[in-house]
Structures are given as C-alpha cells and as structure tokens.
Amino acid sequence: MRPSDPAAPAFVQLASHPLRWKLLAELAASDYRVRELVERVGQPQNLVSYHLRLLRDGGLVTARRSSFDARDSYYHLDLQQSADALARTGSALHPALGFAPALPSPSSSASPARRPAVLFACTGNSARSPIAEALLRHRTDGHVEVASAGSHPKPRIHPDAVQVLREQHGIDISGQRPRHLDALLGRRFDYVISLCDKVREVCPDFGDQPRLVHWSIPDPAAATSPGPVGHPAFVRTAAEIDTRIRYLLPLLTPTPQEVQP
Incomplete structure (x- = not known):
C-alpha cells in the first residue's frame, strides 16, 4: 500500500499563491496600510484583506495600529520568521538545505x-x-x-x-x-x-x-x-x-x- 504523500511545508502553501507572494514581496520592502497594498497589487480590498489574514495566521505578517490614525493598521513582514520558515522548508526537502544564509555587512x-x-x-x-x-x-x-x-x-x-x-x-x-x-x-x-x-x-x-x-x-x-x-x-x-x-x-x-x- 502506497503511503500518503507528505503535505508541502506551511511556508510553501502560504507563499505559493500568486497574490500572497506579491503581498510578501511588497512587505519585504516596507510596512504598508491595506489601501496602499490594494493599490500596489491591483486587487480588491476584500481579497487583499483575506490573504493578509492568512499570512498573519501563518505567522509571517503582523499588524499594528497606526499612531497617526488609529482606524488604520500597518502590515509588516517578519523577515526573521520568514528566514526560519525558509530554512525549515529546505530541511523538509533535504537536510543539507536547512540553513539560513548569513547576512553580509557593507565592507x-x-x-x-x-x-x-x-x-x-x-x-x-x-x-x-x-x-x-x-x-x-x-x-x-x-x-x-x-x-x-x-x-x-x-x-x-x-x-x-x-x-x-x-x-x-x-x-x-x-x-x-x-x-x-x-x-x-x-x-x-x-x-x-x-x-x-x-x-x-x-x-x-x-x-x-x-x-x-x-x-x-x-x-x-x-x-x-x-x-x-x-x-x-x-x-x-x-x-x-x-x-x-x-x-x-x-x-x-x-x-x-x-x-x-
């Protein structure tokens, strides 16, 4: 009897969706409000908010109330969590791939x-x-x-x-x-x-x-x-x-x- 296929790691499941990848790419550069992300990815607000919630539930993205306007929130990509998730994803494919790259300094x-x-x-x-x-x-x-x-x-x-x-x-x-x-x-x-x-x-x-x-x-x-x-x-x-x-x-x-x- 063939064993069941292993599920893809959580990071792959989250990041493989085209819109979620676009949101991750935008947030890798800067923190943004929902309306700014809507403009940058060219998708409806309800759809952007839905996928942001999935990214938050997955621990890759966080949100904070704006100190300028408390009705707004800024979304932030947790790069350290993303690096850790990528390392775990590599390990799931092959043990030799389970490492986080060193971050260089200007020299x-x-x-x-x-x-x-x-x-x-x-x-x-x-x-x-x-x-x-x-x-x-x-x-x-x-x-x-x-x-x-x-x-x-x-x-x-x-x-x-x-x-x-x-x-x-x-x-x-x-x-x-x-x-x-x-x-x-x-x-x-x-x-x-x-x-x-x-x-x-x-x-x-x-x-x-x-x-x-x-x-x-x-x-x-x-x-x-x-x-x-x-x-x-x-x-x-x-x-x-x-x-x-x-x-x-x-x-x-x-x-x-x-x-x-």
Whole structure:
C-alpha cells in the first residue's frame, strides 16, 4: 500500500499563491496600510484583506495600529520568521538545505564609488531614530553614511535610549542631540526610512529620488512600565530595530555586478 504523500511545508502553501507572494514581496520592502497594498497589487480590498489574514495566521505578517490614525493598521513582514520558515522548508526537502544564509555587512572590499547614505526619521528624534542611526553605524563600521532627525525634535535624547544602547550594545550616544529634518535638506540620501507613522505623513522631500521605506514602530517613550535595566519598551524597540537593520544590510551591499573595477 502506497503511503500518503507528505503535505508541502506551511511556508510553501502560504507563499505559493500568486497574490500572497506579491503581498510578501511588497512587505519585504516596507510596512504598508491595506489601501496602499490594494493599490500596489491591483486587487480588491476584500481579497487583499483575506490573504493578509492568512499570512498573519501563518505567522509571517503582523499588524499594528497606526499612531497617526488609529482606524488604520500597518502590515509588516517578519523577515526573521520568514528566514526560519525558509530554512525549515529546505530541511523538509533535504537536510543539507536547512540553513539560513548569513547576512553580509557593507565592507571596504566591496564598496561602491561613494558610501550609501541612510536617513532615519521619527517625530522627536529622541528614541527610535537615534537608536536606528547608532545601530546601523555600529554594524557597518563607517561604510554607510547614517543620519537621523525629527519633525518635532525633543530637547534631548531619551535617557532610556542612551542606557539601552550602552548596556545592550556597547554604544554611547550620550553626547548626541536631536535635530530637525529641515537641517538635512539638501543632503543626498539613498534611503529615507521613517520609523514613526506620524512623521511619514510630513517627511520633507529630499530630492534625488531616495528609496522611501517605512518601519511602523511604536514610540517606546509612550509605554508606562519602567524596569530595572532601562525601560523594557526601549529594550524591545532596540531589538526590533536591530533585526530590521540586519535585513537592511544586504541592500546596502553592492552585488559583484554593481562593483566597478
């Protein structure tokens, strides 16, 4: 008697649908609202919402209420979960395929003619964007030009952001001060990454057609339960930003074909 055929791994079942693959591809680049995904994939909202729900049930996609408009939600592709699911899918086909690829860092041996430039933006430039700036600069060791700014900068960097970066990552930003987005107008950026739903709506045009990316991350300063090692919300925020940055690094590293001789 022939044994029953094994079912395809969950990732294959989810990602093999053409519309769900399109949604995954869009969310791999940026967080989006449903109406934006409807426009980008060219399908009705009820159909997009149905397939987003399946992707959420499968653990690949998460949703957060917008801090700009609580009636809206931003959808986010969990790249770490996707990497783990791909590794499990490979293992199901053959044990030798069950590994997650290493994420490269920009290096001097594979640098373009000029360093890529990244701007992180949030409202107060006191927590999320300076954390992102510090972590990307730390991970790229000076091979990427990094800046951060806010639409309504606070008087100082939040002390919990300073503490978490120092204790969790060995980075000291105690001497840094928030600055306004307008102070960076005229500078060239390859990526402008908003980390706040509010600033996404008011971020100025930096010209030169930078790639606009949105990471919908809640303000850790809005949480209310302090802890013994910095604010727990700041620890979670720094960890999420660091994960997103690790998956940004390959996009900042030129492929061999892009490297000029």
